[in-house]
Amino acid sequence: MTHAKRTTRIMALAAAPAALLAFPLAFTASTASAQSSGSATYMATLNPLNHAGGSGSLMLQLTGDKAVITENVHGLATTFMGAAYPHVQHIHIGAAGTCPSGTSADKNGDGVISTTEGAPFYGGIGTTLSVSGDTSPAAGTDVKIAPSGGSFDYSRTITLDSATVSSIESGKAVIVVHGLDPTTLSAQAQAEPSDLVPSLPLAATSPALCGPLQVSQMAAVPGGGVNTGGGGTSGLQQPWMFAASAGLAATAGGALYLRRRNADQK
Numbered sequence: 001m002t003h004a005k006r007t008t009r010i011m012a013l014a015a016a017p018a019a020l021l022a023f024p025l026a027f028t029a030s031t032a033s034a035q036s037s038g039s040a041t042y043m044a045t046l047n048p049l050n051h052a053g054g055s056g057s058l059m060l061q062l063t064g065d066k067a068v069i070t071e072n073v074h075g076l077a078t079t080f081m082g083a084a085y086p087h088v089q090h091i092h093i094g095a096a097g098t099c100p101s102g103t104s105a106d107k108n109g110d111g112v113i114s115t116t117e118g119a120p121f122y123g124g125i126g127t128t129l130s131v132s133g134d135t136s137p138a139a140g141t142d143v144k145i146a147p148s149g150g151s152f153d154y155s156r157t158i159t160l161d162s163a164t165v166s167s168i169e170s171g172k173a174v175i176v177v178h179g180l181d182p183t184t185l186s187a188q189a190q191a192e193p194s195d196l197v198p199s200l201p202l203a204a205t206s207p208a209l210c211g212p213l214q215v216s217q218m219a220a221v222p223g224g225g226v227n228t229g230g231g232g233t234s235g236l237q238q239p240w241m242f243a244a245s246a247g248l249a250a251t252a253g254g255a256l257y258l259r260r261r262n263a264d265q266k
Contacts, residue, residue: 039063042168044175044211049099050112051184052076052208054150058175060213065165069129071154076208077181078150085150086143087179087208088128091164095123097172099210111186114195114206115178122174122210126164129154129175136161141197141205168213177209 039062046056054075061068077085100121105113125137130145135158139145147154160168167173182190182203194200 040169041216042173042213043216044213046073046175046177046209046211047099049118049207049210050180052180054177054209056177056209056211058154058211058213059216060168062160062165062168065160065162066157067127067160068157069155071129073147073154073177073209074151076150076177077179077203080182080204084148085179086146086148087152087177088141088143088146088205089175089177090125090129090137090140091127091160091168091213092119092122092124092174092176093126093164093167093172095119095172095174096121097167097170097174097212098122099174099176099212110189110192110202112180112189112192112202112206114202115176116195118176118207118210122176123167123172126167126173127158127160129156131156135159171212171214173213175209175211175213176207178205179203179208180206 042060042062044058044060046054046058048054052075054073056071056073058069058071073087076087079085098121100113100118105117105121107117125140128135128137128139128142128145129147130139130142131147131154133139133145134142164173180203182201185203189202192202194202194205196205
């Protein structure tokens with residue numbers, strides 16, 4: 001090919017880059033959109049409530065009504081009466097989508113925001129984050145299927161009901177982890193029964209960690225890997241326990257042109 005012909009081809013390519021690359025770019029964009037359609041990732045930073053010293057983070061990848069949940073929690077009450085402390089946890093829905101703060105939510109002045117006192121902020125149970133079996137609100141106080149110990153990693157894929165999905169997508173869902181160290185509470189609170197299961201002490205079911213679920217671009221829970229399960233059943237015989245249940249397309253186009261140009265020069 002003569003120098004004049006090569007120059008003409010280069011000028012034609014420069015004059016119509018949009019026509020050459022628009023289709024690959026559009027195809028790439030539409031493919032990416034299709035892959036992410038109907039799927040979103042949500043994160044919750046779990047902050048302490050009620051004198052709890054722990055913290056944690058939870059990631060929820062939602063596709064339709066399927067939720068892939070991974071969570072890391074540490075620093076909570078470890079044992080009670082010689083057994084691993086069960087920490088029931090839930091996705092709460094149907095309220096303001098926030099966590100209580102300050103003392104205004106403590107209506108009876110005992111120094112503890114009980115589960116029911118916090119309900120106007122985070123709502124009722126939408127889904128129980130159990131380690132196995134039932135995930136409905138009916139399993140909300142079942143310690144046999146709750147993660148246990150002061151620190152735990154949790155991982156489970158579950159099917160959510162429509163009310164929980166709607167709350168998550170509208171930014172009104174909140175993660176609440178329950179179970180306080182009773183020795184950190186006031187004498188009044190230590191003597192009070194649970195507002196959910198009167199046969200238990202107040203500490204057993206009161207909120208320890210709380211965090212609203214928010215849309216996130218993160219692909220993993222901060223703080224390390226997550227192991228399946230995380231719950232324990234040790235100590236279930238203890239008397240206090242209960243049995244309540246664009247760039248890539250442009251690169252490709254450029255490479256194609258260079259190969260053709262080199263072939264013409266040979």
